Amino acid sequence: MRLKQPIPVKVMHISIADDTKKRFHAACVIRGLKMSQVVVELIEQWLKANEALSSAESKSQSYHQHYSSI
Numbered sequence: 001m002r003l004k005q006p007i008p009v010k011v012m013h014i015s016i017a018d019d020t021k022k023r024f025h026a027a028c029v030i031r032g033l034k035m036s037q038v039v040v041e042l043i044e045q046w047l048k049a050n051e052a053l054s055s056a057e058s059k060s061q062s063y064h065q066h067y068s069s070i
C-alpha cells in the first residue's frame with residue numbers, strides 16, 4: 001500500500017476590512033468550516049471561471065492574429 005504524499009501548501013496573507021473578516025469568520029463558524037477551506041474553494045471556483053476565460057481569449061487572439069496577417 002502506497003501512502004499519499006501531502007500536497008505542498010503556501011501561506012497567503014490578505015488585507016480585508018475588519019467587519020468583513022468578522023462576518024466571514026462568524027459565517028464559517030456557524031457552518032463548522034475553517035476560513036481557509038472556504039477561501040481555497042472560492043479561489044478554485046474563480047480560477048475555473050477565469051482560466052477558461054483566459055484560454056478562450058488566448059484562442060480568439062491567436063485566431064485574429066493568424067487571419068489578420070493573411
